[in-house]
Amino acid sequence: MARVVFPEHLLQHTGGEREIEVPAADFRELLINLERRWPEAGAVLEKCAVAIDGQIYQDAFLEPLEPDSEVFFMQRIEGG
Amino acid sequence: MAEAHDYKTIGTRPIRPDGVDKVTGRALYGADLNLPSMIYGKVLRSPHAHARIKSIDLSKALAMEGVYAAVSGADFPEAKHGEIGGEGGGDVADLAKNVMARDKVLYHGHAVAAVAAKSLSVADAALEAIEVEYEVLTPVLDLLEAMKEDAPLLDDHCFTKNLPETPDKPSNIAAVMQLARGDVDEGFAQADVIVEGEYNIPMAHQGYIEPHACTATVNEGGQATIWCSTQGHFEFRSMTAKMLNMEISDLKFIASEIGGGFGGKTVVYLEPLAVLLARKSRRPVKMMMTREEVFRATGPTSGTHCRIKVGAKRDGTITSATAWLAYEAGAFAGAPMGPGAMSIFAPYDLENFKIEAFDVLLNKPKVAAYRAPGAPQSMHAMEVALDDLALELGMDPIDLRMKNAAGEGTQAPYGPKFPQIGFKECLEAAKAHPNYTKPLPEGAGRGVAAGFWFNVGMQSSAEVHVNEDGTVTVIEGNPDIGGSRASMCMMASETLGVPYEKIRALVGDTESTGFSNVTGGSRTTFATGMAVVQACEDIITQCKARAAATWGMDADQVDWKDGQAVPAPGVNADVTPLSLADIAAKAGRTGGPLLGRASLNAQGAGASFSVNICDLQVDPETGKVDVLGFTAIQDAGKAIHPSYVEGQMQGGAAQGIGWALNEEYIFDENGVMENAGFLDYRIPVASDLPMIDCHIVEVPNPSHPFGVRGVGETPIVAPLAATANAFRAATGVRVNDLPLSPPRVLSALD
């Protein structure tokens, strides 16, 4: 089960839930599971960057998850 | 990870491949394409900061001799919503309205119409013949006033985003953001010392020396070609396509050389107008902004109001910190408050904190990305507060930062745990640097501050062609803004084992190479470099197969060593090694030309930290601040070409010093910028600055084949507070607001 953490500004999409555990072998599956749980949130979550075990991904779609992975959703950064 | 001394080319300082053209005037920039029968486009700009457009009459302009076309907002297709990239990005419909106003003008200088005429003077006369009727509205010009419930609204359909519940009333606050951890009240209760401050920094401009410029042609089939100065021609293409409702394949963007950008050339201003004018006039149209237009109508960075409170124990351990950060977005949503909030506490390991940030509309130009967007402003507040804290505690400011420094495994304020980072190494290097302890002249002061930027990866493409004589051409999709062709050639040289001088890099147009995101986010050497390395590895794989075919072996019996195919260890073969030139010369018989390719979405960009030391002196008579010495220390991961890494550090330091000491947008009560020129918006000149000493720290980024982190943005973050802290040390007076320009200094010292 991956531990998934949402920042404050996404809580409106997660019904106020800050942290949940989700079974997923990769990020693609995680997104599917989250969208199943909060159908409205999918489009927003898809556009976020995420950090998986400390490594930041702007697009994590294909990234594998370990059973004890930590997944942080965060705002996408692009820079100047 | 190979050690530095193993590299042949990486870490050396060769001459850049595009250098000769740039020192002889041959290099062609945005305004440097002249075509037969070309005409000139100019933009009519709003004289009001906030007004409704009642009518626009182009007929008198169109009737003039030598005027070929005129357009206004009515000539654009209806704006479609959709996101575009970058910290200066936002909604494409907003971007379209920024390129050309529709029903409302939202800042002084907002484009309302454009003409194309046979000469610049006729175009200027035609602008004067355009009749626009306005209903003038009250401009919203003050950040804190704009946030109030009863403030006049820029956009009746703007409802604050990211609140727990969607609000029922519109607001100038386009979005909010909050980051929090632990219990800040409990943290402050544990503190022995608490410091607080409010910090204002006005809007400031990137100040690239080349004004925006482009030349567009459109053929009778509707296909357009645009030559322009841009940080990302693929993204300009996509924005223009969306805005004009065109197919991407009907738009060809050619990136000219670019005369500076710093984030400001990541969004379109002129290009869609030039396409419209070229389509209507059926002639090539060249458009060039004046410097005044650049100041009034492109994207500076946000003015900010930050409030901060930091509590610490006697030993320097920070127990709690809060920040309240308001960012001016200008006319449309999209201030860099997110990265500002995420970076403010990033260098430190904090148990309890709370950060609130606001993206606020007001009648000023729509901000665009500017080097580490949002971070210089917020981190100025934190780094000044830490200086106050160090004073209160009687602690060395570097020791205070070291006491709280983030390291590998620290949970960053924006969520994840840091992988390997080099902040502590930067602090150690600063503490040990002779410039930190050398004696100061009488009356001078020394300040330090830390900086941080995330850095990003994103999408890049690269191709590597091996020419018939074994020389190599690298094609990338990223405009070279500061020497990146050199670093691409160096990485190709290192990977292929071919001398640097035999490799040339070129920036392909949108039809001749694969998609690449902007040259920005400190990503080019990291991400595009990674694509170049992979494309070279593709070449090596092919070369091994070609050598194997030549020798009648299997490909796995061949190795690539020092630029040659050789039999693998343990393979007994009496053959002469084949160089890249040998294989290229006979490529025809082993399968045709050698072409390597890679495209990727680079992940794992490494955060880059910095520490700056500033020495300065203040003239109490005039209020002028003289920077006597400046030392920039930064983790580059690995410096591919150290001179250009130093160049980034020195240039960022100069920009940050300018921001700290002089640069600001000054608006009158009607929202008219009063200093829209380089005489009054004073960026540093050579005589304002000392030599800027650099110390490159190298804590490699494990995600990059050579350890690159990206270096372009971090350098501008720390100078604001380093300068402010040195000012306090020199004068004994703390000034929280920037810039420390003579009027502010004189009134503070009074």
Add this chain to the structure above:
Amino acid sequence: MSKIKVETSINGETVEFLCEPQQTLLEVLREDLSRLGTKEGCGTGDCGACSVLLNDRLVCSCLVLAVESEGAEVTTIEGIAGENGLHPIQQKFLEHAALQCGICTPGLIVATKSLLDRNPNPDEKTIRYWLAGNLCRCTGYDKIVRAVQAAAEELAHPA
């Protein structure tokens, strides 16, 4: 508007052109004569990107009317390199990585030539004040000053 005929010398070559009375030398160089090496950064004489030599005097060509070049000798960046290749100033700018984006470089090289023609051995302060009219936003000037020092050295003692 009737145009005025001007005869001038650009980098040693006699050039005749017609211009409007209000046109600047910069505009004519760039838009009418396609001498594109001289750059425009501000059009108000504040940035020095358009620096040229007018009868050996360093000027911002955006502040000179084209008609004022009548009978004059104009030297632009295109006239700095010689038959034997790059001028030592250009070579030292390259070796010292004294340019990033390169837009200010033509003006800085012309201004440096003007300095070193007058003062072959300037100290750092003199270099910084002479070049104070040429804005560079990328480099922080450090490497530019070093390149000028190296060029002065090279011109005094050719390797």
